[in-house]
Amino acid sequence: MSARAEARAWVAQRVSAAVLAVCVAVHLATMILAVHGGLSAAAILGRTRGSVAWATFYGLFVVAVAIHAPLGLRTVAAEWLGWRGRAANLVWCAVGILLLGLGARAVAAVAL
Amino acid sequence: MQGPDTTLQVSVWRGRADGGFQRYAVPREGSQTVLDIVTWIQRRLDPSLAYRFACRVGMCGSCAMTVNGVARWTCRTHVETVVQDDRLEIAPLANLPIVRDLVTDMREFFDKWARARGQFKPTATRHDDFAQVRPDSPARQAVDAAIECIGCAVCYAACDVVAWNPDYLGPAALNRAWTLQRDTRDGAHAERLAAVAGDAGCHACHTHASCTERCPKHLSPTGSIAGLKRATTLAVLKGEL
Numbered sequence: 001m002s003a004r005a006e007a008r009a010w011v012a013q014r015v016s017a018a019v020l021a022v023c024v025a026v027h028l029a030t031m032i033l034a035v036h037g038g039l040s041a042a043a044i045l046g047r048t049r050g051s052v053a054w055a056t057f058y059g060l061f062v063v064a065v066a067i068h069a070p071l072g073l074r075t076v077a078a079e080w081l082g083w084r085g086r087a088a089n090l091v092w093c094a095v096g097i098l099l100l101g102l103g104a105r106a107v108a109a110v111a112l
Numbered sequence: 113m114q115g116p117d118t119t120l121q122v123s124v125w126r127g128r129a130d131g132g133f134q135r136y137a138v139p140r141e142g143s144q145t146v147l148d149i150v151t152w153i154q155r156r157l158d159p160s161l162a163y164r165f166a167c168r169v170g171m172c173g174s175c176a177m178t179v180n181g182v183a184r185w186t187c188r189t190h191v192e193t194v195v196q197d198d199r200l201e202i203a204p205l206a207n208l209p210i211v212r213d214l215v216t217d218m219r220e221f222f223d224k225w226a227r228a229r230g231q232f233k234p235t236a237t238r239h240d241d242f243a244q245v246r247p248d249s250p251a252r253q254a255v256d257a258a259i260e261c262i263g264c265a266v267c268y269a270a271c272d273v274v275a276w277n278p279d280y281l282g283p284a285a286l287n288r289a290w291t292l293q294r295d296t297r298d299g300a301h302a303e304r305l306a307a308v309a310g311d312a313g314c315h316a317c318h319t320h321a322s323c324t325e326r327c328p329k330h331l332s333p334t335g336s337i338a339g340l341k342r343a344t345t346l347a348v349l350k351g352e353l
Contacts (some may be wrong), residue, residue, distance in 0.1 A: 003310030004353055028220070045293040065203050079276035110258075 009071055016068040017043035023061040029037055048110045070074030070096040118198065120191070124147055125203040128210050133201065146186035146194070147175050150202060150214065163214040171265025173328070177214050178203040183269035185328045190220065205269040221265045221281030221282070226238045228285035229307040232292060233300035243297045253296040258287050260329045267323035267333050279312040283323035286314055290336035293343060305340075305347055314340035 001009070012037060048054045070092040075093075077083040118140040123133040138155050154161040164174040170188040173210055177186050180194050180201050194200065208216035236243060241299075245252050267283040268274055274282050289308045292298050308314050314337045323333040347353035 001311070002254065003306060004312035007344050007348050007353055008314060014345075044113050078274070084311075 002038060012067050016064040016071075019060065019064040020068055022042045023057070023064060025056070025060065049112070051111060055107060058107045058111065059104075061098065062107055066096045066100040067102060069099060117222045120149065120195065121199045122153065123199070124153065124214070125210075125318070126161070126213050128212060129214045131210075131213075133203075135349045140191065140198070144191045146177070146179050146184075146191060146202065149191065149200065150177075150186060161214070162212045165172060169220070170328070171262075173266070176205055176264045176266050176269070176328075178206055179270065183266045183326055185264065185266070188320050188328060205265055205275045207271065208265065218265060221268055221284070222263070224281045225263070225285040225288060227307065228281045228289040228313070229300055229304040230285055230288035230292065232295065232298055234254070235299035240278065240289075245296060251294045251296055254339065255291045255306045256332055258291045258333075260330055261287055262329065263305060264328065266326050266328060269328040270322040271315050272320050273318060273324060277316055279306065281313055283317075286317070287331065287333040289338040290339050293340065303351070305344055305353060308340050309344045309347075309353060314344060317341075333340075 010040040073095070074088065077088065115139045118268045121140045122136045122138050123257070124136060125131060126134045135155055138149050138152055138157075147168060148165050150339055152159070154163065163175075163177070165187065166172045168175070168187045168189075170185060173185065176183060178184075179186060180191055180196065182194075183205055186202075191200070198334055202214065204210050204216045207219065208218065211217050219280060247253075247256070261284055263284060265284065267287075271280075273280050286308055289305075293301055293304060297310050310316075317334070317337045319338070321332075321334045324331070324335070327333065344353060
């Protein structure tokens with residue numbers, strides 16, 4: 001990656017972190033409320049299926065994760081394993097795409 | 113407390129990277145600095161000991177070494193501040209190749225300074241009027257807060273990221289780059305921003321602030337690097353980087 005691209009990646013990491021701060025908080029609150037409220041899986045799906053709001057929220061969450069997690073792991077791997085370079089960058093890119101795919105599948109499963 | 117008949121057990125690194133610690137018995141004196149200890153060993157016990165110093169009064173930064181695992185100026189480190197059970201461990205600065213004993217090869221440290229474009233690029237000539245720089249302007253205050261660096265490499269030796277990332281320019285080089293970015297007379301702002309961006313530059317800093325904690329001149333490379341992060345982010349968002 002060029003210095004320019006790395007700078008952009010850093011900004012993307014910060015922006016996705018801000019998004020995740022909100023998404024994670026909302027998600028945790030939702031999970032706790034759902035469990036304490038005794039909601040069954042069917043009841044939860046009854047609320048999420050066909051919901052544009054839930055689809056949008058979790059869709060955004062998935063995109064933020066797909067950006068943030070690979071970039072973070074890339075830095076950790078570079079600093080602790082010395083794993084750098086083109087091959088490493090391609091692998092982390094692939095991880096991001098994988099997370100995006102898996103996440104989109106999950107969102108589709110509960111929201112469509 | 114301790115009188116002149118107390119003896120210190122001092123372990124000093126000898127050799128290159130594949131060397132080891134050698135023990136010396138050094139009499140403890142009042143108001144003794146670690147540099148005094150090293151000098152005593154070289155003069156009285158082992159003249160083959162290699163070490164650097166110059167001013168011995170805390171101005172030049174030449175005597176920087178690792179004392180009990182911490183990078184510091186040895187001329188400014190009193191023995192009573194660091195001694196543990198009458199023992200001391202003295203090693204060369206970390207994160208730099210060892211030339212011999214307590215002497216490190218500083219070339220990489222200064223090469224990174226150059227790579228960060230830590231040089232002033234003039235824009236005026238002798239035919240122009242003097243530059244007007246108000247000392248109370250925010251830009252000049254930012255420069256003044258970081259300008260006193262004398263290149264001793266204590267921050268570089270203390271930095272975790274320097275240890276983990278061989279390409280990382282390091283706190284001193286980035287600190288100097290920041291002073292030039294805030295210098296209104298300098299003409300290389302765009303190029304310097306490109307030079308300090310990326311995994312080898314300011315974006316690798318994890319804000320551990322070991323540099324700020326250890327700087328003998330009480331500078332804050334962490335703050336300077338944060339400034340570079342702000343400047344590069346703005347440039348990315350404006351499409352200039």
